[in-house]
Amino acid sequence: MKSTFKSLLAGVAAAAVLGTATPTFAGEFDGVTINILTRPGPVIAGRLVDRGKEFTEMTGAEIRVNEVPFAEIFQKLLTDWATGTNSIDVGVFASGWAVELVDGGLVENLDPYIAKDDKIDIDDIAPYFREFNQKIGGNTYLITVDGDFQMLYYRRDILEKIGMEPPKDWDDYMKVAEAMNGMDMNGDGEADYGSCIFKKRNAQSYFAIGSIAAGFTQTKGTGEGLWFDPETMKPKMNNAGWAEAFRIYKETGKYGPTDELNQDIGDTRALVQAGRCGLVIDWGDIGPLSIDESGAAIRDKMGAVIMPGSRKVLNPATGELQQCDSELCPHATDGVNHAPYAAFGGWAGAVNAKSDQKVKEASYAFLSYMNQAEQSNVDVTLGWTGYNPYRNSQLNDTSKWIEAGFSPEFADNYLGAIKDSLNHPNMASDVRIPGAQQYTGVVLDRELARFLAGEITAEQALTNIEAGWEEITEDFGRDTQQQMYKLSLGITN
């Protein structure tokens, strides 16, 4: 009798949890407040606020979005969760940062919630974001709200005018940039720029250098790893491939704005929208921004293509750059090795493992609501949201994009460039191990800035980076870091 009663009780409890996992009726989360921490709006935060209001109407849960400067999101979140303050229930941040939080047991495993959620349609999320971005060690800890890949954008009208093709490698890039530089591209009578790539310190320059270096140094597929040797955890930086990437990055400045060294992504996007840039490296945002009101100068004039690659790549055996062949570059196209870099990985939401159960359920339900195709398929078409496509339905169906204002031709071109990157077997993964910010955001960023400023040579910068990274690896523990790095590349042995 007792055991029957227990089973009945367990059944009722399970049914209750199952019932609360998917919010389907009004007032389900009455009295629940969800505190979210993310970057300042309107980009990323703005849409959380808007969708939060809808969610409140639907379920009764109040959504509070707390905005802090980009550079402080991670340490604020880690401090809040690790010290037990727990004033934040949901963090929306770079998916790569979650490894350290998960390592500390601070993030809720969302697999049980997903299992009971019949609206999220998890299989519609593109495999890279579903299996790499959202998962750590095989479990889902994050819900994607934005998919990030860096791509090359070009002014289609100007390229046609000068009779050139979109660049396939960095030599092409320089030739096109040189040809476009000084042309008046927006009809204001002023000379404009052949190339716009942000180079400010403490901003996004370390993502741009990753995109350039990947084509020179990663050839054998994602599992090869762009940043470290997965077998020794030694940095793969101090070599001819990275030195060439540093040289190219600096050289692009010859065709860019004079104050490019002090420009971050906001500054370059403003120039792009003003029609002043011929070529630009950016995430998926340029597509929707080109149909925005403030992008009238470039409306239906942009084209997108996979990041340029290289015909010469690093031969790890000799340490020198060598012409691509089928053995050295098995994934090359027309002799060009491409390695599209999943820079940043995209903004994703994680739930605090120490929040109350009801709050955790409401938090998951809100992230699921943001992620569901009905909402996200609209959000990714709006430039100001900062959200880029990450679902198959967003990448394969152009109707929403055309509805938003894309021309059919540009919708095909833009989504094609993303799919080329996303499905590439040599896609380069971001640093997704503890201390990721110290490796890239501090050491790499600082040495790159010193090189760009002319303080040191590329070789000195790379030697310093190698030494700095080794210190961080030793500090966190080489074995742990190696294990995490392998996992981030999908290597499970």
Added chain:
Amino acid sequence: MTSTTGRVVNSQPGYLPADNSQPPSRRFRFNEWLDGHARQLFITPAVVMILIFSIFPLVASLIIAFSRVRLKAGGYQVRFVGFQNFSKQIFGSEQFHFLGTFTSLTFLGWAVALSATGAILWWMFRYITTGFSVVGFIGRLITALVILGISWMFAATFFSGNPFGTLGVTLFYVFIGCAIQFIIGLALAFLCSQPIRGRNFFRVVFFIPMMITPIGVGYLFRMMADTTKGPFSPAWQWFGLNDFAWAANPWTARLFIIIGDSWQWIPFIFIILLAAFENIPRDYVEAGQVDGASNWQIFREISWPQVMPVAVTVMLIRVIEGFKIVDLPNIMTSGGPGIATESMSLHSLFAWRSLDLGQSAAIAYLLLFVTVVICVSFFNLIVVNRMRRI
């Protein structure tokens, strides 16, 4: 006061009841105790506040400066590492960042280093041979070592064509910035203390920049200095400077930060020195005028000696503030190009942002050490001597 029994009693604390046969009441004893401990009780809230908000964080950050701190589930993991965080900055992999890049000294570098060493040795020798005390010697020795270290640092970097680190950048902001601010602030205060037309208007105008938050000043100057799309871009272009990128050159970037910093802090020096000038008795000035002294002579012989104690105090406050400069380089250049405009506070902030709390605290303590040595030396060795001569 009359009691219910008709007896007159004095209920003020400190007065015993008239009837000594009865033991004093509990309330009376409490009042007595309060009276006896009034000073301690009044000062206790202030002491507690200082302990909580100043001393405890200072001690905690000192512990962190000697540790590696890692945030883990349930709190912190602190590992004692001795002087590792400090040695990394001074001798280790962060030396180029904190002190600068040392390669070899040029002829000019050697000349500066040896001259500075000679001057400091001569100064110490003179002190030992003319008047000697143990405390004075220790104080001068610390000052001498710090100045010697800084001289060699600049000799090996600035005077040898190498980039200097965040210590050099901070000292540049402090000494060059504060000197500019003092000279302009002093001149404006002297002018506004004269009977000129519209001086009340100028007083208000000169004071406005100080009311703006440093972050606001940072953005303001970043916009104003933007040659391509800022509000002053037509003016820049008119001067043919539309291709001029101030933020791409270390010296122009530092200069623009000093201009922004000066714009904000000149009013602070101005307003205090103005009060000092206006407090000089008119009789002194008039006596000088009657004796036929020129304006410059009146300033040098009458006004300056009167305002000097205030000027010294205001400079001391300004120098201490100057060492902590962080907002302007953070907003205007993010420490770039390279690390050319990164101050020690910004260096510490960047370390803190990457959760390297040990390094962050170590840099903060190095900053505290340099600030204390320079400010105390400035006051004891320069100001006190000058004051004695007046």
